[in-house]
Amino acid sequence: MFSISELVEKANLKVLVEGDTLEKEITGCYCGDLLSWVMSRAKSGDAWITVMGNINCVAVALLADVACIILSEDAVLDDDAKLKAEAQGITILSTDKTTYDTACIINTFGV
Amino acid sequence: MSNSVKLHYDVSGEDFTRAGEASGNIKKVLKEIGCDADLIRNVSIATYEAEINMVIHANGGVVDVDIFPDHIDIVLADQGPGIKDVELAMKEGYSTAPDNVRSLGFGAGMGLPNIKKYADEMKIETEVGVGTTIRLKFYIK
Ligand SMILES: Nc1ncnc2c1ncn2[C@@H]1O[C@H](COP(=O)(O)OP(=O)(O)OP(=O)(O)O)[C@@H](O)[C@H]1O
Ligand SMILES: [Mg+2]
Numbered sequence: 622m623f624s625i626s627e628l629v630e631k632a633n634l635k636v637l638v639e640g641d642t643l644e645k646e647i648t649g650c651y652c653g654d655l656l657s658w659v660m661s662r663a664k665s666g667d668a669w670i671t672v673m674g675n676i677n678c679v680a681v682a683l684l685a686d687v688a689c690i691i692l693s694e695d696a697v698l699d700d701d702a703k704l705k706a707e708a709q710g711i712t713i714l715s716t717d718k719t720t721y722d723t724a725c726i727i728n729t730f731g732v
Numbered sequence: 733m734s735n736s737v738k739l740h741y742d743v744s745g746e747d748f749t750r751a752g753e754a755s756g757n758i759k760k761v762l763k764e765i766g767c768d769a770d771l772i773r774n775v776s777i778a779t780y781e782a783e784i785n786m787v788i789h790a791n792g793g794v795v796d797v798d799i800f801p802d803h804i805d806i807v808l809a810d811q812g813p814g815i816k817d818v819e820l821a822m823k824e825g826y827s828t829a830p831d832n833v834r835s836l837g838f839g840a841g842m843g844l845p846n847i848k849k850y851a852d853e854m855k856i857e858t859e860v861g862v863g864t865t866i867r868l869k870f871y872i873k
Contacts (some may be wrong), residue, residue, distance in 0.1 A: 657842030660777045661849065665769070673837045677784075680752030684759060684776035686769070701749050709756070 622646050623730045625689050625712055628668065632716065632726045634691065637698050640712030647688045650727045652720050656681050663687055668727055670720045672696035679705045679713075689713065693720040737765070737799040743783055745792025748836070754795045755780035758806075765799065767872065775804060775870050778850040781843040782808040782866050788833050789813070790864060803852075804870040811863040818856050822848065 626643040629636060636643070648666035653659050654673045663669055665686035671678060674692050679702050682690050689712035692698060698713060706713050716723055739761060741754035759776045767775075779795070786793040790812020798805040815821045822844050829839030848854050853869035 654837055655840040655842070656837040657781065657840040657846055660781065661842055661846050665773055675836055676749045677752065677836055677838070680756065680780065684752070684755055684773070684780045686773050 623648075623732055625668075625714075628727065628730070629714060631730075632718075632723065634714040634716050636712075637692070637715050638703060638706040638711065638713040640689065640706065641710035643712065645688050645712070647727070647730075647732055649732050650724055651687070652724055660685050670723050672720070674698035674702055674713075676702040676705050678702065679709065679711055682706075682711050683709050691716065691723055693718060693723050735801070737761070737797075739795075739797040739799075741795040743786050743792045743795060745787055745790065748787065748833075751784050751787040752780055755783050758795075758797055761797075762799075762804075771870060771872065774850040775806070778847045778854075778868055778870075779806055779808070781846045782806075782868070784838065785843055786810045786812070788829060788838060793863075800872075802872050804872065806868040806870075807865060808868075809863065809865040814860040814862055814864055815856070815858045816860055818858060 624644050647668045649664050651663035651667045652670045654671050663685055667687050668689055669687040670691045670693050672694055674696050692715040695717045743754055755776055762772045790810035793810030796807045820826055824845045825841040827839045827841035851868040852871045855867040858864040
């Protein structure tokens with residue numbers, strides 16, 4: 622099993638919002654910024670990499686059952702999005718790496 | 733007396749930041765009832781797409797949910813501008829979303845196709861200048 626906490630450690634990610642638990646399993650990965658594409662293509666349990674840090678992304682993460690949101694390229698997390706994620710138990714991580722480089726790291730875990 | 737569980741939500745057309753509250757709440761209730769995770773996800777995504785469409789394109793509306801032992805009915809009704817060409821609106825990529833909501837990640841023109849994908853049945857009733865009603869049905873296996 623490959624957990625969020627393992628990814629945080631190996632990819633040196635910042636934890637912006639811890640959410641319910643960092644011990645949740647990551648079973649896949651989806652990259653994208655258009656919310657309807659994400660809801661169409663992302664699978665439950667995916668780590669979702671995006672540069673969108675607004676409150677609607679938190680709603681999408683919650684409804685689509687992704688394992689966590691990873692904001693790449695040091696994309697900004699809005700204050701109201703942070704509050705909503707804390708209230709809903711959504712995990713939000715961040716990195717200065719690109720979306721591609723972050724996905725490549727996840728790939729090395731064989732998900 | 734019917735033995736269904738009924739839920740009702742008013743969706744504000746002003747407040748983007750609150751959009752998704754009805755869908756989030758419905759998800760919570762289905763979880764409490766003990767529905768299957770895939771069903772909850774299908775309902776959540778389809779309802780969210782329709783809810784956010786009411787906010788973006790129709791200045792808000794109402795959501796009514798009826799949970800029966802073997803299926804869930806969800807009706808989303810608005811008094812917005814209506815949809816002139818439903819067939820066109822159902823096409824992947826068709827969108828009239830304004831720039832300010834595109835910058836938030838909406839406007840891919842994938843919302844209605846997503847609803848069709850995740851709901852077991854979908855009916856759109858719409859009239860230009862009057863409004864739009866979307867009826868969804870999900871089977872409980
Ligand atoms: N409730 C509604 N009232 C009026 N027009 C609507 C309504 N719902 C959808 N439409 C019209 O249908 C189009 C397609 O809707 P759809 O949800 O597929 O895409 P979108 O909302 O533009 O973008 P996305 O859902 O990918 O963020 C919209 O751009 C809009 O013109
Ligand atoms: Mg839409």
